[in-house]
Amino acid sequence: MSIVRWDSRFTFWLLFLLDISILLVINPARSQADIPPSTVSPVSNNTVVPASGQSPVFFADRNNSVVEQVIPVSQLLSPVPKNSASPVSSHQVRSSDDNAAMGQVNSVSQLSDIKPTDWAFQALQSLVERYGVIAGYPNQTFQGNRAMTRYEFAAGLNAALARINELVSAGTSDLLRKEDLETLQKLQNQFAPELAQLRGKVDSLETRTAAVQAQQFSTTxxxxxxxxxxxxxxxxxxxxxxxxxxxxxxxxxxxxxxxxxxxxxxxxxxxxxxxxxxxxxxxxxxxxxxxxxxxxxxxxxxxxxxxxxxxxxxxxxxxxxxxxxxxxxxxxxxxxxxxxxxxxxxxxxxxxxxxxxxxxxxxxxxxxxxxxxxxxxxxxxxxxxxxxxxxxxxxxxxxxxxxxxxxxxxxxxxxxxxxxxxxxxxxxxxxxxxxxxxxxxxxxxxxxxxxxxxxxxxxxxxxxxxxxxxxxxxxxxxxxxxxxxxxxxxxxxxxxxxxxxxxxxxxxxxxxxxxxxxxxxxxxxxxxxxxxxxxxxxxxxxxxxxxxxxxxxxxxxxxxxxxxxxxxxxxxxxxxxxxxxxxxxxxxxxxxxxxxxxxxxx
The missing domain is CATH 2.40.160.10 (Porin)
Structure with missing residues (x-):
């Protein structure tokens, strides 16, 4: 499985994907009541696809460990029990421990390890305060330098898309500004070569990994x-x-x-x-x-x-x-x-x-x-x-x-x-x-x-x-x-x-x-x-x-x-x-x- 870095660069890219996705929403918006309950559909032993409307939990671990404490995607994308006494909202954060939870971050100042001098501070501020799709860990940190899996990135992107649906359904067109769209179009053109190169590297790595797994002597x-x-x-x-x-x-x-x-x-x-x-x-x-x-x-x-x-x-x-x-x-x-x-x-x-x-x-x-x-x-x-x-x-x-x-x-x-x-x-x-x-x-x-x-x-x-x-x-x-x-x-x-x-x-x-x-x-x-x-x-x-x-x-x-x-x-x-x-x-x-x-x- 390919690994990407969840650092400030990807914070920026999530903001980019969030805004550019707004441009792609051309169908009439459905109301929140029309969105079906979230489900998880297994595709293979290593792949899980969230259904439409899923609002996954975003970036939480148990004790700040990079390797051993990556949250299973089954927990990130699991639906909320109907009989839950305290239901989790569409953007609430849950750790891998079911008893540990923290609500949505409303201000970037709530993340203790984010400083105004960080180069991606404005991107994070926009994702937190403007769109409301970023949450922190139970210890009030964001951990922008830890490694993340593609499952976690997919979960974050899914949360952003869910937020888009909410904005479009609510008719909040005032959030869609012409200046933002022009900026995003320029960024898309500027980073097109890098995105193509990254896509090629990921595809090559996945092919090589599959070959190693198929030809390895034994897993143990x-x-x-x-x-x-x-x-x-x-x-x-x-x-x-x-x-x-x-x-x-x-x-x-x-x-x-x-x-x-x-x-x-x-x-x-x-x-x-x-x-x-x-x-x-x-x-x-x-x-x-x-x-x-x-x-x-x-x-x-x-x-x-x-x-x-x-x-x-x-x-x-x-x-x-x-x-x-x-x-x-x-x-x-x-x-x-x-x-x-x-x-x-x-x-x-x-x-x-x-x-x-x-x-x-x-x-x-x-x-x-x-x-x-x-x-x-x-x-x-x-x-x-x-x-x-x-x-x-x-x-x-x-x-x-x-x-x-x-x-x-x-x-x-x-x-x-x-x-x-x-x-x-x-x-x-x-x-x-x-x-x-x-x-x-x-x-x-x-x-x-x-x-x-x-x-x-x-x-x-x-x-x-x-x-x-x-x-x-x-x-x-x-x-x-x-x-x-x-x-x-x-x-x-x-x-x-x-x-x-x-x-x-x-x-x-x-x-x-x-x-x-x-x-x-x-x-x-x-x-x-x-x-x-x-x-x-x-x-x-x-x-x-x-x-x-x-x-x-x-x-x-x-x-x-x-x-x-x-x-x-x-x-x-x-x-x-x-x-x-x-x-x-x-x-x-x-x-x-x-x-x-x-x-x-x-």
Whole structure:
């Protein structure tokens, strides 16, 4: 529906239409008694036509709201009940509340927000005092700058025409002056081009609106998605298990992510995520091309499903509990990601199929223990600066067998306290996660335990035994200026291999981001860190390298990328991942992965 502005210009135009309509009254006037009672005839779902003689109520709302308090046309044009104790006169004003009413304004001075210095003051004065067709709001205001609908304009015009009928019927020809008619004729000629242009714009807008309504996916559900195509290859490095050179082949793969976002009341959201992927990871724990999780890219397919099989990768319902608390209930989701819905700690690196190339450059390891599953996340704002997040995910919550289910199987329980500065240019988070994995259980990623990044020892368990971890993280982000931001984190995890012994794992990372680098909307990023490293191990525990043997060397993760924003929908991101001493063993030659990702968003 087209929207016009009910400001002083349209006050003038109503006066213009009122007077020019007098020129068009050429039939003998009927008396007021001959005018049939007012009725409303529905034409379509969006159109209401007043019958001849209707005198609609003019410009009243409940509490001066522009958007939510527009009076329904059914109330504006509704007939007066015959048995009404206090009948509404032909020009009486009624608000959307049937109990609130104000009589016709007799003087423009009754409108508190109209001043003699207003450029349309004389037009308003004429409409109020000469013709008696303008009424105000119950609070004695006119509100000349608020938006009005075409229904309201039609109601006002109808009131003016009704007034014309009264004047003609009463024979008040003294109100029709030759000077007025000559002025109106001049105005009609002067504004003819503008009226024609306005009519064309309105018609065009209505046509486009009708096309959008006819072609829209849904009135309550919005479909958003992205498709990524990746050309990638390992150009240096060995398999850390076989010690043989890794194949230096380039591949072309894809990933698809579709989200259906539905809101039932405007504050809640049901999200269903569909995904498909055929990207092969560069490595996993003692498997894959490189034989390690070091340098694992962020875009890779689940090993449990065939390539490019469309799966439901997420089902989540989010609703508000009061004004400061949001509840996310999910049957399938990455629970740690749910805590980032109010804003990630690492915004320029973290994102789905965008920004950072590797999984590690996006997140501290504290968020990577576990897998997708069912659970709940709660976000509560103590203030605009301080937020508490709590999350529980059951990795195999849909599986009723032994060592599975919501509470007996693999889980991650995570808590986070997040501080954001008033200007939102600084964020600091303190995070804790408790996770447990029964023996021989895996999730969608195909893993049993561990941060899914870093060394093979950090991701290993004792065969046939359960594993428990308490993980702590501190993450920070600071935007120095619009073109430069820095972020960093440190993480510590205490592993307990039940009935065997303990281990400690550390990680750290730091990144520089360059928003709008070379072009507005583009982004450059540099990241350096140490992926999760097993720094100590109980003497009687063997995780594959011997009793009590931990990672002996230090490996660095070095990454760079440039996301070139072609337009609002397309981004091209070349990048490189360089791992020194893969699997934290200096005898392994450095590995280098080149990456070129093109992302389409819609």
């Amino acid at each position: 559900t919005k479909l958003v998605g992205q498709v990524a195509g990746v050309v990638a290859g390992i150009v240096a490095g060995n398999n850390v298990v076989t010690k043989q050179p890794a194949p230096h082949n380039f591949t072309f793969s894809d990933s698809v992510n579709l989200k259906l976002n539905t809101s039932f009341n405007g504050t809640d959201q049901l999200r269903i995520t569909l995904g498909a992927n055929n990207t092969t990871p560069s490595g996993a724990t003692r498997s894959g091309i490189l034989g390690t999780n070091d340098g694992k890219t962020s875009d890779y397919a689940s090993p449990l499903f065939p390539s490019n099989q469309l799966i439901v990768s997420g089902v989540r319902y989010r609703y508000l509990l009061g004004s400061n608390t949001a509840i996310n209930v999910f049957a399938q989701s990455d629970g740690a990601f749910e805590l980032g819905l109010s804003g990630t700690i690492n915004p320029y690196f973290e994102g789905s199929a965008a920004n950072g190339i590797s999984r590690y450059s996006r997140r501290n390891m504290v968020y990577d223990y576990g897998d997708t599953g069912a659970g709940i996340a709660i976000l509560h704002n103590f203030s605009k600066q301080l937020e508490l997040g709590l999350e529980y995910t059951s990795i195999n919550g849909n599986n009723p067998t032994e060592n599975n289910g919501l509470f007996e199987g693999r889980y991650v329980a995570l808590g986070q306290l997040l501080y954001s500065s008033p200007k939102k240019n600084f964020r600091l988070a303190l995070t804790y996660a408790n996770t447990y994995s029964p023996p021989n259980t895996t999730g969608l990623s195909g893993t049993n335990f561990g941060p899914v990044i870093g060394s093979n020892l950090a991701n290993s368990t004792v065969a046939g035994k359960g594993t428990l971890a308490n993980t702590y993280g501190a993450e920070a982000f600071y935007r120095i200026n619009p073109s430069l931001a820095v972020n960093g984190w440190v993480g510590y995890s205490a592993h307990r291999y039940l009935e065997n012994g303990d281990a400690e794992v550390w990680d750290w990372g730091a990144g520089l981001s360059f928003p709008d680098l070379f072009q507005k909307g583009s982004l450059g990023g540099i990241f350096v860190g140490m992926e999760p490293k097993l720094t100590s191990l109980s003497p009687n525990v063997n995780l594959g390298n011997g009793n009590g043997v931990a990672d002996k060397d230090t490996s660095l993760h070095i990454e760079g990328f440039y996301q070139y924003q072609v337009n609002d929908n397309i981004a091209i991101t070349p990048g490189v991942i360089w791992i020194t001493a893969p699997d934290f063993n200096a005898s392994n030659p450095d590995s280098v992965v080149l990456w070129l990702r093109t992302t389409f968003r819609f």
